[in-house]
Amino acid sequence: MKLKENIVTVLEIQNLKKSFGENHVLNGFNLRLFEGENLVVMGKSGSGKSVMIKCLVGLMQADSGSIRIRNQDITVLGQTELDLLRTEIGFLFQGSALYDSMTVRENLEFPLRRHKKKLRMTGHTEALVIEALENVGLVDAIDLMPAELSGGMQRRIALARALILKPKIILYDEPTTGLDPITAKEIIELMRSIQAKYGTSSLIITHDVDCARVISNRIILLVDGINYAEGTYQELSHSDDPETMAFFKH
């Protein structure tokens, strides 16, 4: 996947630091996500990938550093402005995080209820729900409960929910974890097709080397809370550095 020239930055993290007591998880992490780009962040378990992505959407408060999303520093935004900015961001959670007391339809309608103004501009609820489900190929599941769906289907519905507000940026937290290789491949293809259809920018947190290989324009290795290495899949997978090589060895 080659990235276009003259691109703009949609998301920028500068010198992000986050500690839990004596445990310094992020020690000055930096990142820039360009428009239309698929950026993969790889790192070992406990390296702070999920903490970083949660700081990005305001689920966690960073100790210091700045996070700018579409030219707005989220660390200084009020709740209303942050909620409005969140409509520009889709988030796919590691465990899908579907509301298990609601049907698939209600799950997809849920993000729409708070953003009626935006909804008026883009269409009606039913049409948006159907469109999102068509994108993931699960229109028939509209009235099912999450418990009636397989793991792969749940991940697809979660992706449809992340897409419903037509976000400009999608954050994927371990999108293929816990799925069999075939379903994982389907999810990766789905992510590519969504990126191609809507031109979204994606930040993908993953352990999955195959996922990184297929989908990434660029990869950042997060080690000890900092950017250890950065480059394309080709560059990093052929690196001589032992730490970098460890990520790409099968």
Add this chain to the structure above:
Amino acid sequence: MSFLLENTTSIFDNKPEVDYVMMQSLRIVARTKAFFIEIGDLSYFSRRFFREVFTKPFEFQELLRQCYHMGNRSLLLVGVTGFILGLVFTLQSRPTLMEFGAESWMPSMVGISIVREIGPVITALICAGRIGSGIGAELGSMRVTEQIDAMEVSGTNPFKYLVVTRIVATTLMLPILIVFGDAIALFGSAIVENLKGAVSYRLYFNQVFDAIEYSDIVPATIKSFFFGYAIGLVGCYKGYYCKKGTAGVGEASNSAVVYTSMLLFIIDFVAVFLADIFFEI
């Protein structure tokens, strides 16, 4: 004094024993500290509830759904318990009153006992088990499976949507459930009186309503709102700040019932104490 010194010396000579005593003391200090921290957190949670309950947006639809779930689904349990309570209470009190030839006081005694104390407390304890643990487990599992995070990312304030609606629902529904439970308990008592004492239902309820005064109803009604608030508050607090993992969900559910039950008795004690001052019961 010398005896004390001798004993003190012997204790300090025995190092493992001293270590054990020290460990136990430190454990007690840590538990006491944790208890007060929990009280502080609960107070902060309660303050946040009052700050958010009066601010927009209001989640009326979710509030109605919660009222339906908590009220309607608890009716059978509260009804059956109330019926058995009235039945057993009357059956067991009858022989004692008969000994004094005071069986004609039965409707008044049962009515006042149930309306003032037994009805509200028993119904609240049942609801602490039925509703409080349910809220703790539901919010706990939502926290563990990141559903609460997903709600926040989608631009909905999860505290408002999940916590405020549930606390308001329990506060509103518990007085209704208590009135329902009281009515069923009195009906159970009336059946026993009708069968054993040949007292007509009309006479029974006339005597009950003659005996009950505003000073019985008003404090009981006021405290039932507080009971409902306590059940919702503790259940939501335990679930909302549930620790990660399935064990955390179980702990949230279990501790919600334990803490609520304790809190209910404290509220009841304070309510009776205040009622005694203001209504001279």
